[in-house]
Amino acid sequence: MKDIFRNKKAMVGLGLIVILIALFSFMKQRNGATAEEIYQTEAAVYGDISSIIEATGTVNAYQTVNLVWKTSGIIETLNVQLGSTVQPGDVLAVLAKDSLPQQIIQAEADLIAAEQALEELPNAAKTEAAKAAIAVSDAQEAYEDAVHYRSLLDEEVEYDVFAGFKKMQTPWGTFNIPQIENIKYYPSDEQKAEADQDIAARLAAWEDAQRAYDRVKDGPDTRDVLAAEARILAAKAVLNQAWITAPFGGVITEIDAQTGDQVSAGAFAFRVDNLSDLLIELDISEIDINSVTVGQEVRIAFDAIEKKEYIGKVIAVDQIGTNIAGSVNFKATITIIDPDELVKQGMTAAVSIQVRSVKDALLVPNEAIRMVNNKRTVYVLNTDGTLRTVEVLLGIRSHLYSEVIGGVLQEGDLIVLNPPSLQALDS
Secondary structure (H helix, E strand, C coil), rough: HHHHHHHHHHHHHHHHHHHHHHHHHHHHHHHHHHHHHHHEEEECCEEEEEEEEEEEEEEEEEEEEEEEEEEEEEEECCCCCCCECCCCCCEEEECCCCCCHHHHHHHHHHHHHHHHHHHHHHHHHHHHHHHHHHHHHHHHHHHHHHHHHHHCCCCEEEEEEEEEEEEEEEECCEEEEEEEEEECCCCCCHHHHHHHHHHHHHHHHHHHHHHHHHHHHCCHHHHHHHHHHHHHHHHHHHHHHHHEECCCCCEEEEECCCCCCCCCCCCCCEEEEEEEEEEEEEEEECHHHHHCCCCEEEEECCEEEEEEEEEEEEECCCCCEEEEEEEEEEEEEEEEEECCCCCCCEEEEEEEEEEEEEEEEEEEHHHHHHHECCCEEEEEEECCCCCEEEEEEEEEEECCCCEEEEEEECCCCCCCCCCCCCCCCCC
């Protein structure tokens, strides 16, 4: 046992000696190497740079709808299949009439009655207009009679009154002769007040008759027409439950219906997608959202489509962000301008939004930028192999380079990509 322990100690010691020899050899080689061999460098140059925001999203149709049955029944007619192109209002499927609930069958009779009532309104209006015109004339005459009667009450009324008989002797005998007495009468204030009230009542009746005539003299009363149309719409709404129509033009992308199937209200039937425009929704960080505006051009790539890039455009930017796990993102919607048959709904898209560009800018590689004393700095390799730090003031930044807008960095300076170990700039 002691022999085994001594052998292990000997092996460990031998391993340490080998490691030390290898480290000494490496340090010797490193000390003998030139600065160019130790450091990777890239010259500062002038060039064009674009600031780009990158995000991913899923391709969606411009419009999508899942259509469901509104009532129960048996499918009698199926007019489409998977992949069919439809137009707005196209009937996709119809339920058999004898399989429908009673209220839908009754709606057909209600629709016929309501349409007939609407058709008869013009003739009915002519009859009503004739009756209303007579009513206006009668009401006017009654009013004028009341006004005339009231005018008489402002004058003294004189009339003859029978006062009895008087006997008169004649050669032919004695006769009773009627006596007439002339009386003058002055109407009372109470009679005048009652006459005034009668005038007001007859005037109101005349005005009511005139309004009734005005409603029908030029055709059916608008309210009657609206009521008839509402009954028609109500009946059609019930009848429309017996079939499914396309709400917009598109393609049938899902279908769960066959002729003869028994369906129930709320059951899925079809999915229609409007693929005339393909959209991509992106989540943009609150840090970048103010750089994204409607109309900006974007570049789109797909993992499923190699060696091809598509063009898009920003068509909408949400004004309210969503906080998810402490990170606030805003939705931006992209439309694909030049899609082809390779682009399919549901594909994942990588979108690059160019938010700003500068021409002939002094550029430095992002991997070379370091933070030294809270200042952005690059290491430059001098001609004698030594390094010097150069503070840089940066402008816009792309994936690989940053624009230098201040400092003493010069074109052609050799920028060290792997400078001494310092904390790299947090990208």
